[in-house]
Amino acid sequence: MxxxxxxxxxxxxxxxxxxxxxxxxxxxxxxxxxxxxxxxxxxxxxxxxxxxxxxxxxxxxxxxxxxxxxxxxxxxxxxxxxxxxxxxxxxxxxxxxxxxxxxxxxxxxxxxxxxxxxxxxxxxxxxxxxxxxxxxxxxxxxxxxxxxxxxxxxxxxxxxxxxxxxxxxxSARLYRPAYVWSFHGLKDELDEPLRLRTAALIVRAVKAGALPAAALGTTLRASPAKGEVFVSTDLEAGGDRWDPTDSDQRLHLESEGRALAHAVWDFLHSSHPSFGSITPPSLPVHAGVRESxxxxxxxxxxxxxxxxxxxxxxxxxxxxxxxxxxxxxxxxxxxxxxxxxxxxxxxxxxxxxxxxxxxxxxxxxxxxxxxxxxxxxxxxxxxxxxxxxxxxxxxxx
Amino acid sequence: MPADITADSVLSLILEHQIIESAEPVTASTDLFALGMDSMAMMQLLLHIEDRFGIAITPGDMTRDHFATASAMAQLLAEKRT
Structure with a gap:
């Protein structure tokens, strides 16, 4: 063309x-x-x-x-x-x-x-x-x-x-990026009680060393499609050295987000009956940068x-x-x-x-x-x- | 020595750790969800509560009713300490 x-x-x-x-x-x-x-x-x-x-x-x-x-x-x-x-x-x-x-x-x-x-x-x-x-x-x-x-x-x-x-x-003030991924197959409705219980489970897992501290920035939200859930984690992303225009830092952010998605998925899947049949993570093309x-x-x-x-x-x-x-x-x-x-x-x-x-x-x-x-x-x-x-x-x- | 549990001590923990930041005055009976508290903020709050008051919050305790205000949280914590 x-x-x-x-x-x-x-x-x-x-x-x-x-x-x-x-x-x-x-x-x-x-x-x-x-x-x-x-x-x-x-x-x-x-x-x-x-x-x-x-x-x-x-x-x-x-x-x-x-x-x-x-x-x-x-x-x-x-x-x-x-x-x-x-x-x-x-x-x-x-x-x-x-x-x-x-x-x-x-x-x-x-x-x-x-x-x-x-x-x-x-x-x-x-x-x-x-x-x-x-x-x-x-x-x-x-x-x-x-x-x-x-x-x-x-x-x-x-x-x-x-x-x-x-x-x-x-750098230290830039709004932090979010890494968002999704899974399917949640049997129960992701209502507020389940969202809050899951948040408490993640805190316990972080305290027990089963999840990295970065998992504390995680939020679960229900998709409009039944059984689909979006998981969003805000990442510190280099803290006071974060530069969203630096390709090496962006690469590191992606690998941190991906690893975290798999760790959180593995934890939910293996430790809570509601998440027992969820599919493995569907990953984004890239992390969501909030400020540049x-x-x-x-x-x-x-x-x-x-x-x-x-x-x-x-x-x-x-x-x-x-x-x-x-x-x-x-x-x-x-x-x-x-x-x-x-x-x-x-x-x-x-x-x-x-x-x-x-x-x-x-x-x-x-x-x-x-x-x-x-x-x-x-x-x-x-x-x-x-x-x-x-x-x-x-x-x- | 874990801190005394009162509505005010819970409220000062919330403000000290900037769990909620608001232009409006926050009191022990302010609805924290209406000020934007979400599950992420509650996760931070949980860590600080357990550190300061030496009380473990179970996933079952993590409800809107227990966390809506500093007074409600103080009541939950007092019940769990006894």
């Missing part, structure tokens, strides 16, 4: 933000290219087996689950509910979340992209160089694009341009903006998820907004006037470390991605 080498909009990174950006641009008629380094679209929600969509709903839960951002976020949310047979979002503490199956998201995102005649998708493809104007190098191939959107989650394009347009929190480099745009969204539900004139999307801070692997710390009202994300967080035609969304939009604890979640990424897709389509040099 020959691919046209000139596009109106090129989106780099096919996760929640990138898929939404590409769909938004292509639906407005822009000749759009979506580039993804893995084989599956869907990003963390497929490749890292993240199985809950956060940030899709209005923070005022007293009104029941209300879609927060119109357009692609609610479209994808509703389509996932239909595919997984879920009729209502789950109330977890003070927020609504939508459980999904990563395989459903992989199939849905592929189908939605395939329906767009203006959209070309390149998977298993890496961007290796970038020059303003914009010229994008994919190994031995060159693409020209009027506008570019970075939805890589790690500000890859900013880093390719040098040292000036991005920021990265200190962020773009520095015209405005840097702050935690204070979110907590006070600040609104902006140039609003691109709404945030409703609390600040979910995971600077350690010992469990999240939530900081809820002062009022159950959404906060605005201005379009100035998705662009930089020093780089005309460059836009960014999702986990690498322009915000500080604390604000990222809220806006990094997949539902919010869909919303900022959609906005960036529309902004990029409207861009004229």
């Amino acid at each position: 020959s691919t046209p080498e000139a596009f109106d909009v090129t989106v780099v990174g096919g996760g929640s933000a990138g898929v939404a950006a590409a769909l938004a641009a292509a639906r407005q008629g822009a000749r759009t290219l979506l580039i993804e380094r893995q084989q599956l679209l869907g990003g963390m929600g497929t490749n890292a087996m993240v199985h809950t969509f956060c940030g899709l709903f209005h923070p005022d839960v007293s009104r029941g689950p209300q879609w927060l951002n119109p357009g692609i976020p609610s479209e994808i949310g509703m389509a996932l509910m239909q595919r997984s047979g879920i009729h209502k979002a789950d109330l977890m503490g003070r927020v609504y979340v939508l459980r999904h199956r990563p395989a459903d998201l992989a199939q849905l995102t592929a189908e939605l992209c395939a329906e767009e005649r203006h959209l070309t998708v390149l998977t298993a493809t890496e961007v290796t160089a970038l020059a303003p104007g914009w010229t994008i190098t994919l190994g031995d191939r060159t693409i020209h694009s009027r506008a570019v959107i970075d939805t890589t989650g790690e500000a890859l394009l900013a880093r390719l341009l040098g040292d000036t347009h991005w920021d990265l929190a200190a 480099a962020r773009w520095l745009g015209d405005y840097v969204l702050t935690a204070d903006d979110l907590i006070r539900s600040r609104r902006f004139d140039d609003e691109a999307a709404l945030a409703g998820w609390p600040l979910e801070m995971r600077e350690t692997a010992r469990g999240p710390k939530f900081r809820y907004f002062d009022q159950p009202e959404p906060a605005g994300i201005p379009s100035s967080c998705l662009r930089s006037s020093s780089l005309p035609g460059m836009f960014f969304a999702g986990r690498c939009l322009s915000c500080d470390h604390e604000a990222l604890a809220s806006v990094r979640v997949m539902g919010t990424c869909l919303a900022t991605g959609q906005a960036a897709g529309q902004m990029a389509t409207a861009f004229r040099p």
Whole structure:
């Protein structure tokens, strides 16, 4: 297949933000290219087996689950509910979340992209160089694009341009990555009593030396599919030396996660009757990195903006998820907004006037470390991605 | 010597080890689940409770009712110590 080498909009990174950006641009008629380094679209929600969509709903839960951002976020949310047979979002503490199956998201995102005649998708493809104007190098191939959107989650394009347009929190503060895997064949329902008993069993096994201490960061969650369970473990990942852009550290993280998955599986399978017939672990393509480099745009969204539900004139999307801070692997710390009202994300967080035609969304939009604890979640990424897709389509040099 | 079991001593253990961090005041009767306590936080809490009070919590003790507030936890621990 020959691919046209000139596009109106090129989106780099096919996760929640990138898929939404590409769909938004292509639906407005822009000749759009979506580039993804893995084989599956869907990003963390497929490749890292993240199985809950956060940030899709209005923070005022007293009104029941209300879609927060119109357009692609609610479209994808509703389509996932239909595919997984879920009729209502789950109330977890003070927020609504939508459980999904990563395989459903992989199939849905592929189908939605395939329906767009203006959209070309390149998977298993890496961007290796970038020059303003914009010229994008994919190994031995060159693409020209009027506008570019970075939805890589790690500000890859900013880093390719040098040292000036991005920021990265200190290693010790970076939100810890999660390693998520799954098994099938649980006979009993994974209700709260079983989840809590299992947590206590894991603590005892760690104290007895039967499981590594890293197992203490483990949470079990029921899939929408009967008998399927997702197991998620936050990992310290090098502690105060953690660098999510370092390939050696990433390799080590993967091997630690994999070994832990097998150890926890072996322990559950052999020590608790409910888990006696579960299948061996199904592993993710890679661990779920929660924080990496962020773009520095015209405005840097702050935690204070979110907590006070600040609104902006140039609003691109709404945030409703609390600040979910995971600077350690010992469990999240939530900081809820002062009022159950959404906060605005201005379009100035998705662009930089020093780089005309460059836009960014999702986990690498322009915000500080604390604000990222809220806006990094997949539902919010869909919303900022959609906005960036529309902004990029409207861009004229 | 294991520490005395009171609702306040359980609450200070929870706050000291940052099991829950909240912008709102946390008291012995605050619902910790409503503040975001999850099974992962409960695992940390279990380790610290066993260290400080010298009481082993069994998987069967690990219920929402026993862990919802610092007072409920203190009651469970007091029952287990006697």
